[in-house]
Amino acid sequence: MDLQQRLQSIQAQLQEHSPARLLAVSKHVSADRIRAAHVLDLRHFGENYVQEALGKMVELADLEDICWHFIGRIQRNKTREIARHFDWVESVDREILVQRLDRERTGLPPLQVLIEVAASGEESKGGCAPSDVPMLAEAIVASTNLRLRGLMALVHPNPEQAPKNFAQLAELYKQLQKQFTNQRVDTLSMGTSGDYPEALAHGATEIRLGTVLFGTRPKEH
Numbered sequence: 001m002d003l004q005q006r007l008q009s010i011q012a013q014l015q016e017h018s019p020a021r022l023l024a025v026s027k028h029v030s031a032d033r034i035r036a037a038h039v040l041d042l043r044h045f046g047e048n049y050v051q052e053a054l055g056k057m058v059e060l061a062d063l064e065d066i067c068w069h070f071i072g073r074i075q076r077n078k079t080r081e082i083a084r085h086f087d088w089v090e091s092v093d094r095e096i097l098v099q100r101l102d103r104e105r106t107g108l109p110p111l112q113v114l115i116e117v118a119a120s121g122e123e124s125k126g127g128c129a130p131s132d133v134p135m136l137a138e139a140i141v142a143s144t145n146l147r148l149r150g151l152m153a154l155v156h157p158n159p160e161q162a163p164k165n166f167a168q169l170a171e172l173y174k175q176l177q178k179q180f181t182n183q184r185v186d187t188l189s190m191g192t193s194g195d196y197p198e199a200l201a202h203g204a205t206e207i208r209l210g211t212v213l214f215g216t217r218p219k220e221h
Contacts, residue, residue, distance in 0.1 A: 003033070007040055014207075017200040023069055023189070024036050025210030027052065028217040036181035037213075038063055046090070046208055048072030050081050055063035057085060071152070071208065073126050078093040080104045083111060090114040090152040090189055093128040098139045098146065113146045114189055117172065120156035127153060133172055134179060142182060148180060150187035150205070153194065162195055166202035173203070 001009070026034050027048040034045060034056060046069040047053035053068065057194050060066060069088040076098050081088060083104035092098060093116045107113045115136050118127030128136055133151070140148040151173050155165035173188045191199025193212035200207065210217070 003036060003214065004040055006215075007037070010209065010213065013197065013200065017204075020200060020204060021206045022213075023206050023208045024213055025071070025192075025208050026056070026214070027072075027210065029210075029214050031056045031164060034060060035063070035094075043067050044069060046071040047086075050078045054081065054085060072078050076100065084108065086111070088112040088114070088149075090141070091116045091126060092136070093118075093126055094168065095136060095139050096147065098136070098143060101127050102143040102145045108145070110145055110147040112149045113140050114150050114152040115140070115148075115167060116188060117151055117153040119153040119190075120161070122156065125154050130172055133176065137176060137180065139156070141180060147184050148176075148185060150189065151176065152187075152189035154192070155199075157194075162198065163202075166190060166199060166204075170203045192209065 005076060010022060014022060021044060023044045024037055024042050024048045026045045043065055044067045048071055068086045069090055069221040070082050070086045071090045074091055075084060079100040083101045089111060091111050101111060115133055116127040117130055117133060118125060137148055140146050153169050155162045169190055176187045187205050188203060189206040189208060191204045193209050196207040196209060200212060
């Protein structure tokens with residue numbers, strides 16, 4: 001299938017879970033292919049690597065309605081570039097990052113933030129402990145230039161454990177909404193190419209799809 005056919009298939013599934021959003025994971029995807037996806041009405045793109053993303057932003061600067069999400073691990077020395085050039089950051093998992101992003105965002109529209117949760121328990125993946133979510137959320141809400149929007153996570157690849165992770169995240173999300181009724185907490189980002197139907201069934205409002213949308217990318221062979 002080509003990009004249009006893949007997108008149509010995904011959108012048909014999303015319609016059953018409206019208003020869930022598709023975030024196109026565009027790491028290792030060329031600017032030309034992103035432009036082609038934009039022609040098909042995709043607007044939200046997720047990048048993992050700052051320098052790669054900045055190059056694409058330059059090439060696609062004429063697409064004024066494109067929305068860039070940073071979804072990778074945040075290195076302290078990259079917080080300025082992330083804060084100045086992205087619209088969303090989905091991988092905030094510690095308070096020092098809140099402080100740095102808030103400072104570097106000064107003078108720009110508020111940065112939309114998701115807390116990354118270590119739902120799977122795997123050490124190789126980022127995220128804060130579930131018990132740390134309320135404290136980190138408080139820090140984001142207290143900041144000047146950041147806006148708390150919800151949670152993001154990767155679940156365990158084991159199909160027996162993943163449903164438990166999805167359920168835990170859905171409960172954390174509900175608790176966050178109750179804790180901050182005066183905030184626009186409306187985003188639960190979970191589900192990737194291998195498990196997004198189950199994520200949608202558990203209440204995901206955003207799915208992050210790369211391979212199933214763009215196909216296998218060169219650096220993933």
